Amino acid sequence: MCGIVxxxxxxxxxxxxxxxxxxxxxxxxxxxxxxxxxxxxxVRVVKAKGRLKELAEKTNxxxxxxxxxxxxxxxWATHGEPSEIxxxxxxxxxxxxxxxxVEEANVVGVHNGIIENYQELRAKLLRHEYxxxxxxDTEVAVKLVDYYYNKYNIGPIDAIAKTMVRVRGxxxxxxxxxxxxxxxxxxxxxxxxxIGVENGETYVASDVPAILKYTRNVxxxxxxxxACLRAGEVHFYNLDGDEIKKEKxxxxxxxxxxxxxxxxxxxxxxxxxxxxxxxxxxASLMNGDKIDLTETGLNEETIAKIRQIYIVACGSAWHVGxxxxxxxxxxxxxxxxxxxxxxxxxRKPLLNExxxxxxxxxxxxxxxxxxxxxxxxxxxxxxxxxxxxxxxxIAREADHVLYTMxxxxxxxATTKAYSTQLVACYMLAIQFGRVRKLIDDETYSSxxxxxxxxxxxxxxxxxxxxxxxxxxxxxxxxxxxxFVGRGLDYAVSLEGSLKMKEISYIHSEAYAAGExxxxxxxxxxxxxxxxxxxxxxxxxxxxxSNMVECKARGAFLMGLTTYxxxxxxxxxxxxxxxxxxxxxxxxxxxxxxxxLLGYYLSxxxxxxxxxxxxxxxxxxxx
Numbered sequence: 001m002c003g004i005v006x007x008x009x010x011x012x013x014x015x016x017x018x019x020x021x022x023x024x025x026x027x028x029x030x031x032x033x034x035x036x037x038x039x040x041x042x043v044r045v046v047k048a049k050g051r052l053k054e055l056a057e058k059t060n061x062x063x064x065x066x067x068x069x070x071x072x073x074x075x076w077a078t079h080g081e082p083s084e085i086x087x088x089x090x091x092x093x094x095x096x097x098x099x100x101x102v103e104e105a106n107v108v109g110v111h112n113g114i115i116e117n118y119q120e121l122r123a124k125l126l127r128h129e130y131x132x133x134x135x136x137d138t139e140v141a142v143k144l145v146d147y148y149y150n151k152y153n154i155g156p157i158d159a160i161a162k163t164m165v166r167v168r169g170x171x172x173x174x175x176x177x178x179x180x181x182x183x184x185x186x187x188x189x190x191x192x193x194x195i196g197v198e199n200g201e202t203y204v205a206s207d208v209p210a211i212l213k214y215t216r217n218v219x220x221x222x223x224x225x226x227a228c229l230r231a232g233e234v235h236f237y238n239l240d241g242d243e244i245k246k247e248k249x250x251x252x253x254x255x256x257x258x259x260x261x262x263x264x265x266x267x268x269x270x271x272x273x274x275x276x277x278x279x280x281x282x283a284s285l286m287n288g289d290k291i292d293l294t295e296t297g298l299n300e301e302t303i304a305k306i307r308q309i310y311i312v313a314c315g316s317a318w319h320v321g322x323x324x325x326x327x328x329x330x331x332x333x334x335x336x337x338x339x340x341x342x343x344x345x346x347r348k349p350l351l352n353e354x355x356x357x358x359x360x361x362x363x364x365x366x367x368x369x370x371x372x373x374x375x376x377x378x379x380x381x382x383x384x385x386x387x388x389x390x391x392x393x394i395a396r397e398a399d400h401v402l403y404t405m406x407x408x409x410x411x412x413a414t415t416k417a418y419s420t421q422l423v424a425c426y427m428l429a430i431q432f433g434r435v436r437k438l439i440d441d442e443t444y445s446s447x448x449x450x451x452x453x454x455x456x457x458x459x460x461x462x463x464x465x466x467x468x469x470x471x472x473x474x475x476x477x478x479x480x481x482x483f484v485g486r487g488l489d490y491a492v493s494l495e496g497s498l499k500m501k502e503i504s505y506i507h508s509e510a511y512a513a514g515e516x517x518x519x520x521x522x523x524x525x526x527x528x529x530x531x532x533x534x535x536x537x538x539x540x541x542x543x544x545s546n547m548v549e550c551k552a553r554g555a556f557l558m559g560l561t562t563y564x565x566x567x568x569x570x571x572x573x574x575x576x577x578x579x580x581x582x583x584x585x586x587x588x589x590x591x592x593x594x595x596l597l598g599y600y601l602s603x604x605x606x607x608x609x610x611x612x613x614x615x616x617x618x619x620x621x622x
Contacts, residue, residue, distance in 0.1 A: 002073065002074060002075055002088075002111075002112040002113075002206070003021055003024030003073065003074040003112075003205070003206050003207070003210065004024075004071070004072070004073055004110050004111075004112055004172060004174050004193070004204065004205060004206040005017050005020035005021050005024065005071070005072045005073075005203075005204070005205045005206075005210050005211075006070070006071040006072070006174045006184045006186070006203065006204040006205070006229065007020075007068075007069065007070060007201070007202070007203055007204075008068070008069045008182070008183075008184055008201065008202045008229055008230060008231045009068060009069075009200060009201030009202065009231050009232075010068060010200065010201070010231070011068065011201070012062065012063075012066065012067070012068065013036050013062075013065075013067050013068055013069055013070035014034055014036050014059060014062030014063070014064075014065035014066075014067070014070060015061060015062035015063070016062075016203075016214075017034055017036075017062065017070055017071070017072035018034070018052070018055070018056055018059070018061065018062045018072065019213070020072065020203070020205055020210035020211060021052055021055075021072050021073070021074050021210070022052055023207075023209040023210045023212070023213075023410075024074055024205065024206065024207055024209065024210045030049070030050070030075055030082035031047065031048065031049045031050065031074075031075045031082050031083065031084065031086065031087035031088075032047070032048060032051075032052050032054070032055040032072070032073060032074045032075065032087060033045065033046060033047035033048070033055065033072065033073055033075075033087045033088050033089050033110075034046050034047075034055065034059065034062070034065060034070060034071070034072045034073075034089070035070055035071050035072075035089040035108045035110075035176060036065045036066070036067035036069070036070035037067045037069045037070060037176060037181055038066050038067040039066070039067070039068075041178070041181045043105065043108055043176065043178070044065055044067075045089055045091060045108065046058055046059050046065060047084050047087040047088070047089075048084060048087070049082055049083055049084045049087065050082075052074060068231075069176070069181070069182065069184065069231075070176075071089060071108070071109070071110050071174045071175075071176060071184060072089075072110070073087070073088035073089060073110035073111075075087055075088055078114050078137070081135070085133060085134050086134045086135055086136050088109075088110040088111065088136075088138055089108050089109060089110045090108070090109060090110075090111075090134065090136065090138050090139040090142045091105035091107070091108050091109075091142065092105050092106050092107040092108070092142050092143050092145070092146035093105040093106075105178065106146050106149065106150070106177065106178045106179070107142050107143075107145050107146045107149065107175055107176070107177055107178075108142070108175070108176045109138070109141065109142040109145070109173055109174060109175040109176070110138070110173070110174050111137075111138040111141055111142075111171055111172065111173050111174075112171065112172040112191045112206055113169060113170035113171035113172060113189075113190065113191040114137065114169045114170060114171075115137035115138075115140060115141055115167050115168070115169045115171060116168045116169035117166075117167065117168045117169070118137035118140045118141075118169075121140050121141075121144055121166065121167070122140045125140065125143050125144065125147060128147060130143050130147070137169075141163065141167060141171065141173060142175070144163045144166065144167070145159050145160060145163045145173075145175060146159075148162040148163060149177070156175070156177055156180060156183075156185045156228070157226065157228075157237055157241045158241060160173070160175070160185060160187050160226050161226065161237075161239050161240075161241060163187075164187055164189065164224060164226075164239060165239065167189075169189075170189055170190035170191050170367060171187070171188065171189055171190075171191055172186070172187075172188040172191035172192065172193045172206055173185075173186060173187045173188070174186045174204060175187075182230055182231070183228055183229060183230055184202075184204065184228075184229040185226065185227070185228055185229070186204055186221060186226065186227050186229065187221075187225070187226040187227075188221050188222075188223065188224075188225065189223055189224050190223065190365075190367060190370065190393070191206070191365070192206055192207065192363065192364075192365040192392065192393065193205070193206055193220075193221050194206075194207065194208055194211070194218045194219070194220055194221075195218060195219045195220075195221060195227060195229065195234050196211045196214065196215035196216075196217060196218045196219075197215070197217065197219075197232060197233065197234055198214060198215035198217060199232070200231055200232035201214070201231060201232060202229045202230065202231060202232060202233065202234055203215060204229060207363075208251055208389070208408065209408050209410065212251065212408070216250055216251040216252075217248045217249075217250055217251075218248065218249055218250075218251060218391075219234060219236070219246045219247075219248060219249070220246075220249060220391040220392075220396075221236065221246075222236075222244075222246075222396075223393065224238070224239055225237065225238055225239075225244070226238075226239075249390060249391050251390070252390075264603075265411065265599075265603075265609040265610050266410040266411040266609075266610045267411035267413055267415060267503070267599055267609050267610055268599060268609075270409055270410070270411055270415045270416045271415045271416070271462070271592070271595055271596065271599065272462060273406075273407070273416050274415060274416045274419045274455075274458050274592070275454075275455035275456070275458045275459050276455070277404075277405060277406045277407060277416040277419060277420050278416075278419050278420060278423050278454050278455050278458065278588070279455040280405035281404050281405040281406070281420040281423055281424055282423060282427065282451055282452060282454075283405075284403070284405050285402075285424070285427045286448075289445065289448065291427055291430060291431045291434075291448065293402075293428075293431055295402075295403075296384065296400045296401060296402045297399070297400040297401075298384070298400050300435045302382070303431070303432055303435045303436070304435055304436060305354050306334055306354060306355070306356045306382075306432070307334075307335075307352070307354035307355055308334065308335045308336070308337070308354075308355050308356075309328055309334050309335070309336045309337070309355070309356050309357075309358060310336075310337050310338075310339055310344070310349065310351070310355060310356070310357045310358070310376070310381070311324060311325065311336060311337070311338045311339065311357075311358045311360065312339045312340075312341045312344050312357055312358070312359045312360075312369060312372040312373070312376070313338075313339075313340075313341055313359065313360040313361065313366075313369055314340065314341050314342065314361075314366055314368055314369055315414075315498065316414045316417070316418045316495055316498060317360040317361055317362065317366075317369070317417075317418075317421060318338065318340055318341075318360075319418070319491060319494045319495040319498065320360055320418060320421040320422050320425060321338040321339075321358075321360060321425075322338050322490075322491040322494055323422060323425075323488055323491035323492065323587045324336070324338075324422065324425035324426075324429065325337075325338050326487060326488050326491070326584075327425065327426060327429045327488075327584050327585075328425070328428075328429045328432065330584065331429045331430060331432070331433035331438065331439065331447075331584065332429050332432035332433040332436055332438060333433070333436065333438055334432065334436075339372070340368075341359070341366065341368035341369040341371070341372040342368040344372045344375070345368060345371040345372045345375050349375070349376070349379065351376060351379040351380060351381040352379075352380055352381065353380050353381065353382070354382075355381040355382065356381065356382045356383075356384060357372070357373070357376035357381045357382065357383045357384070358383075358384045358385075358386060358425075358428075359372060359373045359376075359383060359384070359385050359386070359394055359398065360385075360386045360387075360421050361385070361386075361387050361392075361394050362387070362388045362389070362404075362406070362409060362414060362417035362421075363387070363388070363389055363392060364385065364387035364388070364389045364392020364393055364394040364395050365389070365392055365393050365394070366394075369394065370393050370394055370397070373385065373394055373397060373398060374397065377397070377399075382399050382400070383397075383398045383399045383400070384398055384399065384400040384401070384402065385397075385398035385400070385401045385402070386401075386402045386404065386421055386424055386425070387401065387402075387403060387404070388403065388404045388405075388406045388407075388409070388417055388420070390403060402424055402428070404417065404420035404421055404424055405420060406419075406420040410610065411609065411610045412502070412503075412610060412611060412612055413499055413502055413503045413595075413598065413609075413612065415595050418495065418591065419458075419588060419591070422587060422588055422591075423451065423454065423585075423588060426447075426451055426584070426585055426588075427451070429584075430444065430447050430448065430451075446582075447582065447584070450581055450582040450585055451585060453581065454581070454585065454588050454589070457578070457579040457581060457589055458588070458589065458592055460579055461578055461579070461589060461592045461593060462592070462596075465593075465596050467576070468576065468593055468596045468597050468600055469596075469600045471558070471574055471597070471600075472597055472600030472601045472603075472604050473600070473604045475529055475601070476504075476601055476604035476605050478506050478529050478601075479506065479507060480506075480507050480508070480523070480528055480529075481497070481500060481506055481507070481508040481509075481528075481529045481530075481531065482508065482509055482510075482511065482520070482523075482524075482528065482529070482530045482531070482550070482555075483496050483497045483508060483509070483510040483511070483530075483531045483532075483533065483594075484510070484511050484512075484513040484516060484530060484531070484532050484533070484543065484546060484547065484550075485510075485512070485513055485532065485533035485534070485543060486512060486513050486514065486536065486539040486542060486543050487536050487539055488535065488536055488583070488584075488586060488587050489513075489533040489534060489535055489536055489539065489543065489586075489590070490510070490511075490512045490513070490533075491587060492533050492535075492586075492587045492590045492591050492594070493510035493511070493531070493533050494510045495591055495594065496510065496531065496533070496591065496594030496595075496597070496598070497509060497510035499594055499595055499597075499598035499599075500594075500597065500598045500601060502598075502612050503598050503599065503601075503602040503607065503609055503612045504598055504601035504602045504605060504607065505605075505607065505612075505613070506601060513532070513542065513543045513546040513547075514542070514546065516546050516549065516550070517546075517549065521549065521550065521553065524550050524553040524554065524555050525553065525554055525555075526554035527554065527555075527556050528550075528554070528555045528556065529555070529556050529558065530547060530550045530551075530555040530556070530557050530558070531557075531558045531559075531560065531594075532544070532546075532547045532557065532558070532559050532560065532572070533560050533561075533590055533594075534559060534560065534561040534565065534568070535560075535561060535562055535578070535583060535586035535587075535589075535590050536583055536586070537583065540561070540565070544559075544568070544571055547559070547571065547572070548571060551571070556573050556574075557571065557572040557573050557574070558572060558573065558574045558575070558576065559571065559572035559574070559575045559576070560575075560576045560577075560578070560590055560593055560594070561575070561576075561577060561578075562577065562578055562579065562580045562581075562586070563577045563578070563579060563580055564580065565577075576593045578590055578592070578593065
């Protein structure tokens with residue numbers, strides 16, 4: 001959550017900072033600010049409430065802020081309401097004069113994350129005659145750095161290290177010191193941060209898209225580490241102040257991949273990128289005509305001894321787990337538990353060395369998922385991270401890692417990350433079943449061939465999206481929607497419901513269809529929309545029966561099923577079809593119309609599809 005950008009070089013900083021923040025606006029969007037140091041050493045801080053365009057207008061697209069070194073921030077409010085005074089950057093003096101040089105401030109900083117003990121630290125600083133102007137925990141962090149810097153007359157390394165030791169919570173910090181006019185200092189704990197160095201210039205950001213236009217060679221600062229950034233160079237330090245070496249990582253995404261490419265919204269672009277993303281993910285796990293997990297570090301001996309699988313995730317990634325459990329248990333005969341990361345980390349799970357904990361996260365930085373990974377490691381279980389970002393925290397800390405090939409995903413509502421995570425789980429389940437001698441050669445080959453058809457079948461669904469656009473326009477005033485399904489169809493319903501509510505703000509819930517009559521059916525009334533997902537033949541008739549029960553109580557029915565089930569039109573008011581595929585993998589197709597439906601509902605209501613209210617792309621705080 002929130003977005004950080006920093007720059008040091010020979011160009012004007014403010015336009016570069018604004019450009020980077022525009023790439024990160026999906027991370028925070030209720031206020032934004034810049035701090036730029038001019039050639040005379042003076043720092044100007046300019047902040048604005050609202051979307052980034054307000055800050056751009058206030059600074060004439062950055063042209064009114066002269067200087068070749070600076071930091072910027074887009075905020076997703078945690079402590080303190082969205083306002084100009086609560087926006088970052090924050091300063092160590094009593095209170096900033098917005099738009100005027102803050103020459104008396106020794107420290108200027110921006111922050112991602114949550115400082116859990118900020119009230120305790122604030123009280124300490126009040127006793128030392130510090131004044132506070134905002135409601136934020138960030139102001140506390142900046143002034144705590146200033147306190148240690150002045151009290152001990154020490155340099156940034158020790159001041160930041162002492163602050164890191166005192167602070168509880170998660171954070172990524174970018175700081176400028178008055179006495180160090182050519183430097184930006186950064187530090188992190190559990191919040192992501194990436195640093196790029198190219199052609200005598202240095203960039204820092206909380207996510208790759210912000211600097212992808214300028215460099216693809218980056219460093220990832222480690223947990224509880226600091227770095228000093230100068231033009232064209234970066235030096236890393238641990239908490240003891242010892243310098244440490246880092247290897248550069250090359251980002252394979254290109255800058256164009258993080259642009260809209262002619263689409264009105266990133267979400268629609270990313271929906272259309274799913275065939276390629278799925279194809280690339282499948283290819284990355286193949287060697288000839290066989291699945292190859294060598295890159296993950298999982299060998300046959302390790303796979304054979306797995307006693308139980310725990311899938312730990314949040315949001316859409318948790319829905320991937322809900323679908324994957326059916327496939328793992330059916331193909332590999334391994335018991336699977338799917339756990340919400342925010343619950344798993346606190347419930348003292350019973351794990352041992354023969355359990356595999358699969359942690360799924362697009363960013364690889366999701367706070368609860370990362371904490372769940374660490375808890376699993378403490379309890380002795382094997383861990384596997386399924387992530388999309390090379391070098392992310394989960395990728396570094398898991399025993400094994402499987403990278404999806406989704407490329408940059410900008411829209412807050414995930415689409416292609418979900419699809420690549422799902423197909424990655426299919427590949428794992430097939431290989432686990434093969435290793436455990438539950439899948440013969442012929443079946444093994446047939447499963448792989450079926451998976452290879454997913455991209456072209458998604459393409460086919462996308463060619464018929466206009467019908468869903470028409471339907472969404474008709475139902476854009478809906479207040480309540482119910483999704484129902486059984487088995488894998490229930491798992492898909494969960495994701496369809498989330499897509500609808502998070503971007504169209506229509507209340508929706510997903511239910512296992514058989515549960516309707518155990519209470520929920522009392523909510524059905526005239527014209528309530530009920531969407532049934534029906535891709536599992538053995539469960540098809542039972543789900544239809546549940547939908548008929550809703551229709552008898554006045555519901556309007558939409559049915560989503562496979563080609564061939566045309567009799568559904570005798571029951572439902574609106575039917576959507578997806579191509580046939582082995583039922584283990586049907587979720588990959590059934591989810592596409594539901595993504596489109598959520599998108600078109602949001603567009604029909606005139607909402608901001610890519611930046612839904614109150615949400616951020618990466619949830620790096622509890």
